[in-house]
Amino acid sequence: xxxxxxxxxxxxxxxxxxxxxxxxxxxxxxxxxxxxxxxIDERAFLxxxxxxxxxxxxxxxxxxxGGLSVxxxxxxxxxxxxxxxxxxxxxxxxxxxxVFRVNAGDQVxxxxxxRGLRSYLAVAGGFFATPTFGSVATVMRDxxxxxxxNGKPLQSGDELDAGYYExxxxxxxxxxxxxxxxxxxxxxxxxxxxxxxxxxxxxxxQAQQSLVKQSLQVTxxxxxxxxxxxxxxxxxxTRPQIISExxxxxxxxxxxxxxPIVMLNDCQTLGGYxxxxxxxxxxxxxxxxxxAGTALRFEITSLEQAQAEIKQAYRFFNLNL
Amino acid sequence: MAFNLQASxxxxxxxxxxxxxxxxxxxxxxxxxxLLREAIIQAQxxxxxxxxxxxxxxxxxxxxxxxxxxxxxxxxxxQLIELQxxxxxxxxxxxxxxxxxxxxxxxxxxxxxCHCTGLSAEEVSQRHSAETYHVYTIGFAPGFAYLxxxxxxxxxxxxxxxxxxxPAGSVAIANQQTAIYPRTSxxxxxxxxxxxxxxxxxGLKLQAGDQVxxxxxxKxRFLEIEANSQSNHIEERHDD
Numbered sequence: 365x366x367x368x369x370x371x372x373x374x375x376x377x378x379x380x381x382x383x384x385x386x387x388x389x390x391x392x393x394x395x396x397x398x399x400x401x402x403x404i405d406e407r408a409f410l411x412x413x414x415x416x417x418x419x420x421x422x423x424x425x426x427x428x429x430g431g432l433s434v435x436x437x438x439x440x441x442x443x444x445x446x447x448x449x450x451x452x453x454x455x456x457x458x459x460x461x462x463v464f465r466v467n468a469g470d471q472v473x474x475x476x477x478x479r480g481l482r483s484y485l486a487v488a489g490g491f492f493a494t495p496t497f498g499s500v501a502t503v504m505r506d507x508x509x510x511x512x513x514n515g516k517p518l519q520s521g522d523e524l525d526a527g528y529y530e531x532x533x534x535x536x537x538x539x540x541x542x543x544x545x546x547x548x549x550x551x552x553x554x555x556x557x558x559x560x561x562x563x564x565x566x567x568x569x570q571a572q573q574s575l576v577k578q579s580l581q582v583t584x585x586x587x588x589x590x591x592x593x594x595x596x597x598x599x600x601x602t603r604p605q606i607i608s609e610x611x612x613x614x615x616x617x618x619x620x621x622x623x624p625i626v627m628l629n630d631c632q633t634l635g636g637y638x639x640x641x642x643x644x645x646x647x648x649x650x651x652x653x654x655x656a657g658t659a660l661r662f663e664i665t666s667l668e669q670a671q672a673e674i675k676q677a678y679r680f681f682n683l684n685l
Numbered sequence: 686m687a688f689n690l691q692a693s694x695x696x697x698x699x700x701x702x703x704x705x706x707x708x709x710x711x712x713x714x715x716x717x718x719x720l721l722r723e724a725i726i727q728a729q730x731x732x733x734x735x736x737x738x739x740x741x742x743x744x745x746x747x748x749x750x751x752x753x754x755x756x757x758x759x760x761x762x763x764q765l766i767e768l769q770x771x772x773x774x775x776x777x778x779x780x781x782x783x784x785x786x787x788x789x790x791x792x793x794x795x796x797x798x799c800h801c802t803g804l805s806a807e808e809v810s811q812r813h814s815a816e817t818y819h820v821y822t823i824g825f826a827p828g829f830a831y832l833x834x835x836x837x838x839x840x841x842x843x844x845x846x847x848x849x850x851x852p853a854g855s856v857a858i859a860n861q862q863t864a865i866y867p868r869t870s871x872x873x874x875x876x877x878x879x880x881x882x883x884x885x886x887x888g889l890k891l892q893a894g895d896q897v898x899x900x901x902x903x904k905x906r907f908l909e910i911e912a913n914s915q916s917n918h919i920e921e922r923h924d925d
Contacts, residue, residue: 391734391735392734392735393735393827394735394736394737394744394746395722395735395736395737395738395823395892395893396823396827396828396889396892397823397824397825397826397827397828397829397888398827505826506826506827507827507868507885508827559696559699561695561696561697561698561703562695562697562703606708607708607709607710607739607740607741607742608739608740608822608824609703609739609740609742609744610697610703610737610738610739610742610743610744610824612697612698612701612744612746613698614698614699615698632824632825632826633737633823633824633825634739634822634824634825642696642697642698642699644699645699667696667699667754670699671699671700671749671753671754674699674700674749675749675750678750684750
């Protein structure tokens with residue numbers, strides 16, 4: 365970040381359950397045991413930056429389960445994407461997924477979502493903080509990133525600056541075409557595309573079938589590191605323990621109880637449980653908003669298909685990293 | 686060392702491949718992994734996003750906008766063949782020396798370790814500090830280096846119940862491995878000492894393939910080093 369011009373953007377009045385600063389993530393440090401971090405719902409994050417005309421990786425606030433209230437410190441343009449939440453400016457309801465203008469002193473509040481888990485508050489120019497290892501992404505378990513570089517979530521009283529932006533860039537009321545806003549439902553069974561990998565072939569046929577032939581439930585045991593799932597038929601690993609291996613994003617680990625864990629952005633860099641597959645990008649985006657009790661079914665896709673879907677998304681969001 | 690091990694190259698993720706060597710915790714196999722890692726980093730293909738080595742596996746993350754799985758697989762195969770032909774030997778790795786106080790105040794699990802091994806506290810510190818350790822891999826947390834091998838006589842299983850808070854800089858053992866806890870964190874290894882002058886970022890200087898030595902110091906010396914708060918950390922990286 366060479367642009368040092370910045371403006372006071374907002375003060376946190378109530379951080380809610382968990383509000384963290386996130387940019388696209390911390391890359392190139394896996395071999396030091398440093399995980400990537402970054403937004404769990406990358407699609408909502410990319411939309412928010414796109415709508416404001418920000419750089420695709422510009423830092424935003426990730427708000428888990430709402431409860432955030434902030435005071436604007438300057439005139440600017442903001443947008444909130446992600447889970448459907450009640451969003452208010454000075455107690456007046458305003459639309460999510462739509463750019464709005466704020467003036468200094470405006471009170472903006474995000475309530476708990478009706479469905480889904482995570483919201484993203486983006487401001488014109490993107491939030492500005494000193495990067496640690498090339499990123500401001502908050503990773504609590506690594507003690508890296510965030511406003512002070514120590515991995516702490518945001519707290520009441522924290523004041524955040526944002527980067528300089530061209531006044532002509534943000535367009536008020538700009539929003540995606542209605543059918544492009546991802547729908548979040550907790551009642552329909554999610555279809556989660558996966559690619560078999562790692563120890564897949566060493567699982568017995570029955571375990572391979574249990575992976576795709578049953579409905580699994582998202583449990584409350586989930587955070588930015590991963591999501592534990594629960595199914596009636598545990599997926600059995602009948603071989604000896606494996607030696608720890610690098611753990612890719614989206615990996616489906618099978619712990620001894622046979623209930624899968626899908627690894628998300630803050631996952632540790634090495635893992636010692638066998639892995640049976642890896643979740644595609646759209647699958648991860650669906651999981652990013654899946655509350656406890658949501659039913660899902662894994663379905664096998666090809667690497668070509670999984671890569672094509674990311675390439676398409678990156679082109680759409682103009683992401684060249 | 687001849688580079689003659691078989692490795693397979695597999696899909697690890699939507700944008701990652703895994704190079705898998707013989708599935709053993711073995712220093713020679715691990716050195717092959719690090720040789721390959723070095724070669725990849727040296728070559729620096731434009732599509733390379735990240736590379737991370739574990740014990741017998743190496744994961745390469747690539748930019749799918751710039752290359753394909755097939756190309757990466759071919760390229761890595763060619764690297765393996767070249768390493769084999771060049772008869773590469775491992776470079777002299779970075780050497781890290783740490784002063785460790787093994788006194789009971791810091792050796793939180795010394796009683797358990799003595800009980801399990803039949804060694805005296807004195808023998809534990811002597812045996813532990815007599816070895817030169819190899820950094821197999823780094824993971825679990827930033828800068829947490831898995832070091833080996835702990836001599837047979839000193840091998841002790843993990844604690845049944847992990848501690849909720851292990852102080853930063855604690856030196857610990859579990860089975861054939863030893864480690865320094867980079868930051869205060871939960872942990873299930875047996876604590877046998879504390880590094881003098883350790884800071885939150887000390888662990889990040891370690892790299893897989895490096896060597897680590899421990900020197901036993903008295904509590905008085907430990908406190909002096911802490912007070913000076915100057916680095917006791919001697920680095921001899923030959924490639925910088």
